[in-house]
Amino acid sequence: xxxxxxxxxxxxxxxxxxxxxxxxxxxxxxxxxxxxxxxxxxxxxxxxxxxxxxxxxxxxxxxxxxxxxxxxxxxxxxxxxxxxxxxxxxxxxxxxxxxxxxxxxxxxxxxxxxxxxxxxxxxxxxxxxxxxxxxxxxxxxxxxxxxxxxxxxxxxxxxxxxxxxxxxxxxxxxxxxxxxxxxxxxxxxxxxxxxxxxxxxxxxxxxxxxxxxxxxxxxxxxxxxxxxxxxxxxxxxxxxxxxxxxxxxxxxxxxxxxxxxxxxxxxxxxxxxxxxxxxxxxxxxxxxxxxxxxxxxxxxxxxxxxxxxxxxxxxxxxxxxxxxxxxxxxxxxxxxxxxxxxxxxxxxxxxxxxxxxxxxxxxxxxxxxxxxxxxxxxxxxxxxxxxxxxxxxxxxxxxxxxxxxxxxxxxxxxxxxxxxxxx
Numbered sequence: 001x002x003x004x005x006x007x008x009x010x011x012x013x014x015x016x017x018x019x020x021x022x023x024x025x026x027x028x029x030x031x032x033x034x035x036x037x038x039x040x041x042x043x044x045x046x047x048x049x050x051x052x053x054x055x056x057x058x059x060x061x062x063x064x065x066x067x068x069x070x071x072x073x074x075x076x077x078x079x080x081x082x083x084x085x086x087x088x089x090x091x092x093x094x095x096x097x098x099x100x101x102x103x104x105x106x107x108x109x110x111x112x113x114x115x116x117x118x119x120x121x122x123x124x125x126x127x128x129x130x131x132x133x134x135x136x137x138x139x140x141x142x143x144x145x146x147x148x149x150x151x152x153x154x155x156x157x158x159x160x161x162x163x164x165x166x167x168x169x170x171x172x173x174x175x176x177x178x179x180x181x182x183x184x185x186x187x188x189x190x191x192x193x194x195x196x197x198x199x200x201x202x203x204x205x206x207x208x209x210x211x212x213x214x215x216x217x218x219x220x221x222x223x224x225x226x227x228x229x230x231x232x233x234x235x236x237x238x239x240x241x242x243x244x245x246x247x248x249x250x251x252x253x254x255x256x257x258x259x260x261x262x263x264x265x266x267x268x269x270x271x272x273x274x275x276x277x278x279x280x281x282x283x284x285x286x287x288x289x290x291x292x293x294x295x296x297x298x299x300x301x302x303x304x305x306x307x308x309x310x311x312x313x314x315x316x317x318x319x320x321x322x323x324x325x326x327x328x329x330x331x332x333x334x335x336x337x338x339x340x341x342x343x344x345x346x347x348x349x350x351x352x353x354x355x356x357x358x359x360x361x362x363x364x365x366x367x368x369x370x371x372x373x374x375x376x377x378x379x380x381x382x383x384x385x386x387x388x389x390x391x392x393x394x395x396x397x398x399x400x401x402x403x404x405x406x407x408x409x410x411x412x413x414x415x416x417x418x419x420x421x422x423x
Contacts, residue, residue, distance in 0.1 A: 010142050019147075022139065025197035026151030029090050029132040032190045034158035035101055035182050036124015038253045038373055041117070043166035043274070046260050047175040052110045056261055060381020062110070063257070066117035067125075067374030071367040074126040078134075078363020079229075086135045087198035090128060091191055097123040098186040105179035121370060130366045133346045134359045144350065145295025145343045149288040152342035156288070160281030163274040224354015224422055232353060232361050237414055242368050244404030245345055247308055248337050249369045250376030251397045255318065255334070257377035258390055265389050268324050279328040283335025292343040300347040301415035304408040307344055310336035312401035319394030352418050 015023075034040045041063075049059050080089060100119040107113045132151055140147035169178050232238050255262065263270045294303060314333035317326050345365075353361050383393055 012143075012146065015143060019140070019143070021197055023136070023147050023150050025087075025194060026132045026136050026147070027154040027157075028190065028193050028197060029128055030152055030154030031158050032090075032094055032097070032186060032194070033124045033128040033132075033155070034162055035097055035179075035186070036120040036122070036126070036128070037155075037158070038125075038257050038377070039159050039277075040162055040166065041120065042257045042259060043163055043170065044175050044178075045257065047170060048113065051175075052113060054110070055385060056258065057381040057385030060257070060377045060384075062114050063117060063381075064374040064378025066114050067121045068371055069118045070122035070126050071370040071374065073122055074130065074367040074370060075363055077122075077127065078130050078366060079360045081131050081134045081359035081363070082357065083359075086131055087194065090131050090194055090198070093123045093127045093131065094186055094191050094194065097128070098183040101179045101183040101186070105176045105183070121374075125373065126366065126370050130359075130362060133342065133366075134362050137346050137350045137362070138355050138358050143296065144347050145300065146289070146292040148295075148343040148346040149292030152288055152339075152346075153285060155342070156281045156285045156339075159284065160278045163277045164271075167271060167274050222354065222356040223350075224358075225356040226423075227353040227361070228357050229360040229364065232357075232364065237352070237411070237418065238364075240407065240411060240414075241304075241348070242365070244304075244308055244401075244408055245341075245365070246368055246372035247397075247401055247404055248311055248341050250372040251311060251315065251401070252334050252338055252376075253373045254376035254380040255314075255330075255390070258380055258384065261384055262318070262390050265391060266322065266324075268327070272324065273327060276327050276331060280331035280335045280338075283332040284339040287336045287339030288342055289339075291340040295343045295347045299419065300344045300351055301412070301419060303340065303344050304348070304415070305405050305412070307337060307340045307408075308401040308404045310334070312398040312405075315394040315398035315401065319391050319398070352415065352422065354422055 045059065048054070049056070052059075054062070097120065100116055100123060103112065104116040104120065107116055132154075133148060136147040136151045137144060166178060169181075173181075259273060260270060262268075263273045291303065310333040314330045314337075317330040317333065321329075349361055349365060350358055380390060380393060384390065
């Protein structure tokens with residue numbers, strides 16, 4: 001049953017203290033994902049390839065294998081987000097991530113490296129990201145787009161600060177000690193922060209799906225009860241949406257993962273390159289917040305056709321422009337797409353499939369995104385080894401993004417109908 005709808009996009013002043021605290025917990029959770037994110041791991045690319053005697057393609061292949069393994073597990077593990085309180089589940093995953101960082105620090109064989117990479121990707125990029133975005137999607141309705149945007153700022157802060165800090169720290173302390181430091185920070189700082197911030201969640205004591213949305217105002221009960229995971233897997237619209245959504249983690253990731261190769265063929269200094277990451281992070285932050293307001297005002301499905309276009313522009317810039325000043329421009333374009341992804345795609349699944357089974361549904365989508373972030377570096381690394389530098393590959397990536405935008409434009413009627421008929 002529903003009640004009279006309240007106006008879309010209410011002012012942020014209507015957020016309660018408890019809701020603000022919950023959003024801050026989501027942001028801390030996304031910041032904690034960093035040891036499992038490509039931007040973090042990529043800073044160890046040269047050190048790991050040197051330590052284990054790996055080529056670009058071999059390391060990219062192992063990274064792909066590890067990430068696909070984590071995505072496979074995430075398909076099943078992600079359902080737990082519908083059944084376990086977010087605070088407890090997130091702290092379990094953070095402790096697992098810290099233990100994995102110690103495993104990375106002590107890795108002495110390539111097999112251990114692959115296992116550690118898989119666990120980093122599962123706990124970090126996979127589960128912690130999934131828990132944070134699922135929680136924001138479920139427990140916010142009128143503020144859903146902006147809650148997703150603000151919670152996603154943890155990604156932005158990490159991307160802005162850590163690449164340069166890691167580059168310097170690895171040179172100063174060695175790559176193994178940096179992983180030990182990451183474990184200490186997770187256990188000593190992040191876990192207590194999450195324990196405090198998420199101690200009083202909007203949904204009360206339970207974390208289950210079938211609890212009234214505290215920010216609902218327009219709904220007395222969860223929506224989309226008929227859209228369980230089995231039915232979603234039979235829905236053609238789900239499979240039409242996935243290919244374009246997989247582009248940002250695949251393409252944006254490969255540029256960062258293979259930054260050593262990219263800077264080498266471009267003749268750029270790697271330290272200068274990483275020092276420009278704040279352009280990427282600032283772009284992500286601004287576009288994410290702006291997109292969050294647009295989602296709450298117009299709905300996420302209307303924004304889908306424009307999400308991939310900045311990434312297409314970034315690919316063309318990296319492929320055709322030689323001077324170092326092109327890097328911040330490309331980063332700004334990549335950041336625009338990445339910034340829009342969290343609020344737009346995060347809200348899309350709720351608009352189309354409802355909140356009742358959002359954890360199970362998002363686990364499918366998140367697993368696909370994790371897999372994409374594996375396939376991008378893996379395929380690019382293979383092509384590099386076969387003689388096709390990234391500067392040549394960029395044209396294909398740009399074309400893929402443009403085709404995805406055209407597809408989403410063609411799906412506007414189907415998405416509009418689904419949103420209008422969701423109960």
